[in-house]
Amino acid sequence: MAGDKELAGFILFLSQFPFLQAAKILTISFIGGSHYLLMDEISRILHDNGHQVRMFRQFGDGMLPGRQAQQSPYPVSTYSLGEKYLAEYKALFTEAQKDNLMGRDSLQNFLIFLNELSHQCNVTLHQSDILNFLKEEKYDLAVIDGFNPCCFLAAEKLGVPYIAMFPGTFMNAAKVGVTGPLSYVPIFQSLLTDRMDFLGRLKNTFMYLGSHIVDKKMDALFQKVIDEHFPLGSRPSIADLHLRAELWIYNIDFSIEFPRPLLPNIQCIGALLAKPAKPVTQELEDFIAESGDSGFIVVTLGSMISSLPLVEFLKEMIDGFAKIPQKVIWRYKRSEWPQGVNVAHNVRLMDWVPQNDLLGHPKARLLVTHGGLNSLMEAVYHGVPVVGIPLFGDQYENMVRVKAKNMGTFIPPDEMKAEKFASTIREVVENGCYKTSAMKQSVILRSRPFPPDQQLLGWVEHIIQSGGGGHLRPYSYQQPWYQQFLLDVILFLSACVAAIIYLILRVIRALIYFISNRKQKQN
Ligand SMILES: *[C@@H]1O[C@H](CO)[C@@H](O)[C@H](O)[C@H]1NC(C)=O
Numbered sequence: 241m242a243g244d245k246e247l248a249g250f251i252l253f254l255s256q257f258p259f260l261q262a263a264k265i266l267t268i269s270f271i272g273g274s275h276y277l278l279m280d281e282i283s284r285i286l287h288d289n290g291h292q293v294r295m296f297r298q299f300g301d302g303m304l305p306g307r308q309a310q311q312s313p314y315p316v317s318t319y320s321l322g323e324k325y326l327a328e329y330k331a332l333f334t335e336a337q338k339d340n341l342m343g344r345d346s347l348q349n350f351l352i353f354l355n356e357l358s359h360q361c362n363v364t365l366h367q368s369d370i371l372n373f374l375k376e377e378k379y380d381l382a383v384i385d386g387f388n389p390c391c392f393l394a395a396e397k398l399g400v401p402y403i404a405m406f407p408g409t410f411m412n413a414a415k416v417g418v419t420g421p422l423s424y425v426p427i428f429q430s431l432l433t434d435r436m437d438f439l440g441r442l443k444n445t446f447m448y449l450g451s452h453i454v455d456k457k458m459d460a461l462f463q464k465v466i467d468e469h470f471p472l473g474s475r476p477s478i479a480d481l482h483l484r485a486e487l488w489i490y491n492i493d494f495s496i497e498f499p500r501p502l503l504p505n506i507q508c509i510g511a512l513l514a515k516p517a518k519p520v521t522q523e524l525e526d527f528i529a530e531s532g533d534s535g536f537i538v539v540t541l542g543s544m545i546s547s548l549p550l551v552e553f554l555k556e557m558i559d560g561f562a563k564i565p566q567k568v569i570w571r572y573k574r575s576e577w578p579q580g581v582n583v584a585h586n587v588r589l590m591d592w593v594p595q596n597d598l599l600g601h602p603k604a605r606l607l608v609t610h611g612g613l614n615s616l617m618e619a620v621y622h623g624v625p626v627v628g629i630p631l632f633g634d635q636y637e638n639m640v641r642v643k644a645k646n647m648g649t650f651i652p653p654d655e656m657k658a659e660k661f662a663s664t665i666r667e668v669v670e671n672g673c674y675k676t677s678a679m680k681q682s683v684i685l686r687s688r689p690f691p692p693d694q695q696l697l698g699w700v701e702h703i704i705q706s707g708g709g710g711h712l713r714p715y716s717y718q719q720p721w722y723q724q725f726l727l728d729v730i731l732f733l734s735a736c737v738a739a740i741i742y743l744i745l746r747v748i749r750a751l752i753y754f755i756s757n758r759k760q761k762q763n
Contacts, residue, residue, distance in 0.1 A: 262290050262291050262292050263291050263292070263380040263381060263701075263704050264291075264292045264377065264378065264379045264380050264381075265286050265291050265292065265293050265294075265379060265380065265381050265382070265383060265700070266293075266294055266295075266296060266374060266377075266379040266381075266382040266383075266398070266400060267279050267282060267283045267286075267293060267294070267295045267296070267382070267383045267384070268295070268296045268297075268382055268383070268384040268385060268391045268394055268395060268402075269295060269296070269297050269298075269384075269385050269391075270297070270298040270299075270357075270360065270361075270364060270385065270388050270390050270391060270394075271298075271357070271385060271387070271388055272299050272304055272543075272544060273304060273542065273543040273544035274407060274542070274543050274544075274612050274613070274614050275385050275387065275388070275407050276297070276304065277304075277513060277543060277614060278385075278405065278407050278491060278512060278513065278614065279295065279383070279385055279405070280295075280312065281512045281513055282383055282405060282512065282696060283295050283312070283314050283383075284312075284313060284314070285512075285693045285696055285697060286383070286696075286697065286700060287313055287314040288313075289697050291700075293314040293315075294314060294315045294316065294317060294374075294377070294379075295312070295314060295315075295316045295317070295318075296316075296317050296318075296370070296374060296394065297316050297317070297318045298318065298319065298320075298321065298360065298364060299318070299320065299321070299326075304543055304544075305544070305546040305573060306546045306571065306573050306591035306592040307543075307591075307592045308592065317370045317373070317374065319364075319367050319370060321360060321363055329356060332352070332353075332356065333353075333544070334549045336349045336352070336353065336632070337545060337548075337549050337550075337631070338549050338550055340631040340632045340653065341548065341549070341550045341553045341631065341653050342550070342653065342654055343652050343653045343654025343655070344654075345630075345631065345632045345633075345636065347454065349632070350632070350633070351457060351458070351461065354458055354461050355461050357388055357389070357390060357461075358389075358390070358461045358462045358464070358465050360390065361389070361390035361393060361462065361465045362464075362465045362468065362469075364390055364394060365390075365393065365394065365397060365465065365468075365469040371394075371397060371398065374398055375398050375399070379398070379400045380400075380401075380704055381400065381401055381402065381403065381486070381700070381703065381704055382395045382398070382400045382401070382402040382403070383402065383403045383405055383700065384402050384403070384404055384405065385404075385405060385407065386404030386405055386406040386407075386412070386482075386485070386488065386489075387406060387407055387408070387411075387412075389458075389459065389462045389478045389481075390462070390465075391404075392404070392476075392478065392481035392482070393462070393465070393466065393469070393476070393478075393481070395481075396470075396476050396481060397469065397470075401486050401708055402485055402486065403485060403486050403487045403488075403489060403699075403700060403703060403709075404482070404485040404487070404488050404489070405489045405491065406488060406489065406490045406491065407491045407613065407614075408490075408491065408492075408613050408633070408634040408638075409428065409490075409492055409497060409613070409634055409637055409638065409641075410428065410490065410492070410497075410500075411428040411634055411637075412428075412455075412482070413425075413427075413428070414448075414451055414452065414455060415455060415479060415482045415483075416482055416483070416485075416488055416503075416506065417483070417503065417714065417716055417717060418500075418501070418502055418503055418506060419448060419451075420448070421501070422441065422444050422445050422448055423436070423441055423444075424436065424498075424500075425498070425500045425501075426444060426498070427444050427447040427448050427451055428447075428451065428634070428637060429447065429451075429636075429637065430443060430444055430447045431636060431637065431640050432444055432640075433498065433640060433641075433644045434498035434499070434500075434644075455479075458478075459477070459478040459479060462478055466478075483713075483717045485505075485709070486505075486703045486708050486709035486710075487505055487506075487507065487699060487703050487709045487712065488505060488506045488507070489506075489507050489508075489509050489696070489699065490506065490507070490508050490509070490510070491509070491510050491512065491613055491614070491617075492508045492510045492613070493508060493510030493511055493617065493620075493685055493688070494508065494684070495510075495620050495645075495681040495682075495684040495685040496510070496613075496616060496617070496620055496638075496641050496642065496645060496681065497510075497641060498641070498644070503712075503714055504712040504714075505709050505712035505713050505714070507695070507699055509692045509695045509696050509699070510613075510617055510685075510692065511617035511618075511620070511621055511685055511692055512692045512693065512696065513596065513614050513617065513618065514596060514617050514618045514620070514621035514622070514685075515596055515621075516600065517596060517597045517598075517599070517600020517601060517622065518594070518597050519597070520594055520597050520598060520601060524569070524598075527567060527569070527588055528567060528569075528601065528603050530567060531565075531566060531567040531586075531603065534565040534566045534567070534605075535566055535567075535603040535604065535605035535669075536566050536567035536568065536569055536598075536601075536603055536604060536605065537564075537566045537567075537568050537569070537604070537605055537606040537607070537608060537665070537669070538569050538593065538595060538598045538599060538604060538606070538607050538608070538624075539568060539569065539570040539571065539572075539607075539608040539609075540570075540571040540593060540595055540607075540608075540609055540610075540615060541571075541609070541610040541629065541631070542609075542610040542612050542615075542631070543612070543614075545610065545631070546571070546572065546573040546576065546591070547572060547573045547576035547577070548572075551578050551581065553653070553656060554578065554581060555581060555658075556656045556657055556658045556661060557656065557658075557661060558581065558582070558583065558584055558587065559584075559658035560657075560658040560659070560660075560661030560662040560665070561584050561586065561587050561661075561662075562584035562585075562586070562587075562658075563658065563659075563662035564586070564662055564665050564666060564669075565586075566586065566605055566606070566665075566669065567586050567587075567588070568584070568586055568587040568588065569588050569590065569593055569598060570587055570588065570589050570590070571589075571590055571591070571592060571593040571595075572589045572590070572591075573591050574589050574590075574591060577589060595615065595618060596618045596621075596622075599618050599619055599621075599622040599624045600621075600622045604622065604624050605624070605625075605669045606624065606625055606626070606627060606665060606668060606669050607619045607624050607625070607626050607627075608626075608627050608628075608629065608665070609626060609627075609628055609629070610628070610629060610630060610631050610635050611626075611628040611629070611630040611631075611634075611635035611636070611638045611639040611642070611650065612635060612638070613634065613638055616638055616642060617685075619647075619648075619678070620647070620678070620681045620682055620685050621682060621685055621686065622682065623675070623678045623679040623681070623682035624678055625647055625648045625668050625669070625674035625675055625677075625678045626639075626642050626647060626648030626649075626668075626678075627648055627649060627650065627651065627664055627665055627668050628642060628648065628649070628650030628651070629650065629651055629653055629656065630650055630652070630653075631653060636650075645677060645681055646673065646674065646677040647674055647677040647678040647681055648668055648674055648678070649664060649667075649668060651664055
């Protein structure tokens with residue numbers, strides 16, 4: 241048959257095509273916690289598929305408290321910021337957590353955190369031994385944490401083209417040219433959904449204008465580091481480095497995000513860490529079995545937060561748990577549990593929990609979470625409803641999405657009271673609508689045309705094979721802002737309209753003058 245012949249010809253054509261050899265890929269991860277977990281997963285996927293991967297990493301394993309150090313299958317270049325600084329950094333983080341637990345998530349604290357990142361960046365860029373070694377290695381491509389401006393600077397310093405992986409929602413949308421339409425695309429931190437009333441759209445518009453100021457402030461924190469490490473004349477700007485990424489990958493999926501317009505150089509590859517569940521240990525299995533039909537709930541407040549620095553808050557939580565019939569598996573560093581506070585009989589504290597495996601357990605009823613995206617994706621994947629206690633960063637925004645998809649709700653930390661906590665948990669566990677929605681979102685996530693690891697691999701290899709992402713980057717990235725927003729055209733058209741109106745007025749005036757003149761003459 242002709243079809244078969246064509247197919248055979250096509251396969252012959254494909255076999256002659258130079259398939260991608262193992263590429264040299266550098267992954268860059270300078271923040272611990274969830275950022276690292278994601279970059280680690282990406283490194284593993286690329287490594288497992290035959291690429292030569294190395295990670296440039298900061299901190300050692302210090303930023304995942306409670307988790308046992310794991311041998312990574314790919315080599316890592318790492319360095320430490322020093323015990324003294326790390327202790328200071330931890331203290332600063334703990335202070336910020338106290339604020340957050342009282343419901344104060346301030347821009348000020350965020351900028352303080354970014355300022356620390358910029359300080360760390362200075363240390364990073366002074367690691368000339370590692371940088372020289374990496375430069376010699378001549379990587380084909382870097383995959384970097386697109387949240388941390390320092391990763392861009394490191395890639396720039398190494399002269400390696402890069403794909404930016406953004407670990408959260410479209411928080412930096414303006415910087416990659418995908419804000420709006422403001423009528424249904426909520427601006428980060430607005431706490432709006434895609435369904436906005438008039439006041440919502442008004443708020444969204446103001447937030448959009450304000451977001452530019454915040455972006456500028458964020459970038460400015462890195463100016464001194466740029467000045468110190470790049471010679472005059474070849475100093476990059478953070479804003480430009482954002483636009484120069486070969487590709488942007490967002491750790492997001494539309495099972496949880498609102499639909500919105502994007503660009504071809506932006507790919508959404510969420511839920512890389514959500515996987516089919518493996519069996520949990522016998523010990524855990526025994527503990528879960530004690531719960532009977534009530535099942536159990538999983539509690540984690542983020543990979544970086546292993547204990548709560550506010551005893552009153554902790555008490556409200558544990559008193560809340562004492563009031564529910566479920567067993568509770570809570571990731572909490574046991575050595576930091578305050579003396580004199582009783583652990584309720586149904587609660588089991590663990591330094592680190594196999595969260596994905598627990599959520600995939602048939603008796604899992606609920607995830608209590610800070611609202612980090614990786615955790616939420618695992619909950620979506622396994623169809624487990626959520627009660628959030630958002631603390632900072634994108635966590636409030638993520639929980640707004642969970643609520644909008646009706647797969648859970650959240651309690652702002654300053655409203656945390658044992659009774660309210662327990663009744664919220666009861667409502668979300670017992671009212672079947674949350675479970676139904678969670679299962680629906682789970683089907684949406686799981687039935688994506690391609691699993692995320694294949695998507696990731698495919699896109700990375702596409703970028704390498706096609707020699708970069710130039711064919712995906714919109715021309716708008718090079719346009720001056722007045723052209724991009726068509727201000728020159730609007731100005732020109734306005735001038736035309738004004739000229740026409742002016743002419744019409746002149747004609748009318750002339751006519752009036754002419755008519756009144758004639759009347760006078762007749763009189
Ligand atoms: C960067 O670190 C060096 C060496 O510790 C120090 O001398 C310099 O002032 C730092 N620069 C910035 C911008 O913090």
